[in-house]
Amino acid sequence: MRALVLTGPGKAEVQEVEPPVAGPGEVVVDLERVGVCGTDVELFTGGMSYLHTGRSWYPLRPGHEWCGRVSAVGEGVSPSWAGRRVTGDTMLGCGHCDRCRAGRHHVCAELAEIGISRGRPGALAERLAVPATALHHLPDVVDPTLGALVEPGGNALRAVRAAGLEAGERVLVLGTGTIGLLTALFARAGGAEVHLMGRDEHGLHLARSLGFTDAWTRGSLPSLAWDAVIDATNAPGLPALALDLVEPGRRAVYIGLAGTPSTIDTRDLVLKDVTAVGILGGSAGLAGAIAAYADGSVDARPLVAATVGLADTAGVLAGRRPTGAGPGPKIHIDPRR
Template identity: 85%
Template sequence: MRALVLTGPGRAEVQEVEPPVAAPGQVVVDVERAGVCGTDVELFTGEMSYLHTGRSWYPLRPGHEWCGRVTAVGEGVDAVWLGRRVTGDTMLGCGRCERCRSGRHHVCAELAEIGISLGRPGALAERLAVPATALHALPDAVDPTLGALVEPGANALRAVQGTGLGRGERMLVLGTGTIGLLAALFARSQGIEAHLMGRDPEGLRLARSLGFAAWTRPELPGLPWNAVIDASNAPELPALALDLVEPAGRVVYIGLAAAPSTLDTRDLLLKDVTAVGILGGSAGLRGAVAAYADASVDARPLVAATVGLAETAAVLAGHRPAEAGPGPKIHIDPQR
């Protein structure tokens, strides 16, 4: 089968590789759609920290935002999965430790991540092997575009849940990329007043076209922000989030900067602010599927274009397809 392989920093190619076989407890999925994520780009450029700590290495097969159809099941897997459209959890814990047994498998000490770490092949390929325990069924209302947005949507949903806000309260999202826009969409679906701050003109225009108030830093009004989500990759914004949030509010950190970020814990303490870190969307997958299925969240405008597997390397290198719309997300159809 064809799969995208990262062979070194700045080097990617489509290769013919052995197709996966459904081992005991696993299924094989024919991938319908896969998203290109900032993590994939960092793995491609060589900037991803895992490449320097030994959690990831080349050659590497990326892709962790995906959906597809189950075409084979391994020993011990219920045959009911055959033919079903699914997506799956990126985070694969050992299943034995206390963290896994208590529902915190995303922080398992032996965590492997599909398409990211410990050599687990990813979904930028025609087929993917996945543990059946990681699967989430997709209803017919969730098309391939939405199906491949479940994983980032689950991250964004967890960030919104981390704010602790309820209907009528006000939230500021720092960043108008995929996660920032998804967080605003999920917040609005729950009756939260969501604003965004960014610096990318296209991202700001898209946010406004989706019905949100979106501001640059100089334009940002002095409103009381009950919670702030930092969905950016700017090292100075974690501290700004703490500065902007209301006393006794919450700051949720889901963005990752390439350089270390600093903030003054005295400000955290003296404002009585709760800081929440979000790693992975595992606990939000079911909720993201449900929100897409009942149309309370329509994330499809965030996808600018869908291209074939052969064009993936160019996308990772920063090329934007000529037919791309205003959205921040590029999808890949590995069957093309």
Template identity: 65%
Template sequence: MITAPGHAEVQDLPAPIAAPGEVVVDVQRAGICGTDLEFFSGAMAYLHSGHAAYPMRIGHEWMGTVSAVGVGVDPAWIGRRVTGDTMLGCGACRRCDRGRQHVCERRLELGIRGGKPGALAEQVATPARSLHRLPDAVDDARGALVEPGGNAFRAVEGAALRPGDRCLVLGPGTIGLLCALFARAAGAEVHLLARDEVSAAFARTLGFDDVWTEERLPRLPWDAVIEASNSPLLPARALDLVEPGGRTVYIGLAGTPSLIDTRDLALKDVTAVGVLSASPGLAGTIDAYAAGVVDPRPLIAATVTLDELPAILAGARPAGAGRGPKFHVAL
């Protein structure tokens, strides 16, 4: 539980009960991400808009096994390994009817928005309609990386890459690296722009030779640019770099407004795509993981216990942790 900016603790709480239409999942593994760190720091926008409030239980990257079902849910779910959608639409509005529940105005977001408790706990309750079954070929580590993978999957879909296209990814954090992995699987020539040599060096361990810092970035025609950083300056840089007639994909979020000049967008005939959430990309990500087309596991720096998590949220890095950007909790 995060109870205030800069303060997180493990609490004993009543076990969840499956409401009608819900299941209870025994969580086996969950990850933390930049959104969780923003909640810990107090910078997350939802805290200031009223969509979230302390105390809150975080955790929206997870997998586990269904242990109970509520009224109206097929009992065949019990015992199945699953992950689930973070975005829980109301199910009754025009957006939900059109399959856009991830932008439903009244949506809850598991562990993020509307007070829906997250999955950094031994158990989590979630609607059965949000579940995605995990095949045996997707182990627990990959299962807990389906949600971030789904975001990257959608970003690469938005880039509309063809084999041989040259794609530049700005920001090799978890999402940026996953974008690079999916773009490579699509047959693109993938380059990454890193903030510094430390992040560049880790990206190279994943088999990406063309990793640059700003001062070394070559002048090349970029068919697509995926902006996956938290820099307020890089969205405009993406538009500056992309080839006329190309595509820019915006999946990174800065803490302050990040502006682009729409004159450049129009005069270069660029297609700009914004991506919110993994929802439409979860099934495709599971398929890619199961087929071995993309393996996200090298991004995991360490797998820790729930008791160790508050220190990690505060910036600690446990002894023996790898260089990857992702931490997992085993429950």
């Protein structure tokens, strides 16, 4: 089958590789749609920290935001999975340790991440082998575009839940990339008053087209009481800003990661009695994201600017936007092309 292979920093090519086989407890999925994520870009450029700690290595097959249809089931897997449309959890824990047994498999010490770490092949390919325990069924109303947005949607939903908001309370989302906009969409669906802060006016156009009229730059941000602030950026200075802006006794949620260390003053954290929450992975939010897409309370499709074939993926990773791409921050790949 065809698969995208990263062979070194800045080097990516479509290769013919051996197709996966459904081992015990696994299924094989014929892939319909795959999202390109900032993590994939970091793996391509060589900037991803895992490449320096030995948790990831080249050659590497990326892709962890995906959907498709089960074409084969392995030993011990219910035959009912065959033919079903699915997506799946990126985070694969060992299943045996205390963290996994407690439902925290996404922080398992032996964690393998599909398309990211420990040599687990990713979804930028025609087919993918996945443990059946990681699968989530997709109803027909969730089309391939939404199906490949479940994984980032699960991350965003977890961030909203961590903010501890009641309906009508005010949240400020820092960042207007894919995760920031998804976070805003899920927060709005939950009844919150949503404000966004972007880097410049240009970056706020899509947010406003999605109905977020309260979209600001740092210079225009109004002085309001923020019941929660969610940092969905990669800017090293914004975690401290989130702590500075949030109301005392409330929550600052951190889902973005900067390329260099970011700092907060724990004196501010303590004296404001603020709860700071970090979000890693969408595992506990995947089912909720699927439900929101299925019932129409969240429509994330405008975030996808274009869908291209597997051969175009290297260019996307290198930062080239496809001809005719819309304003959205996300590019999707159809591996069947």
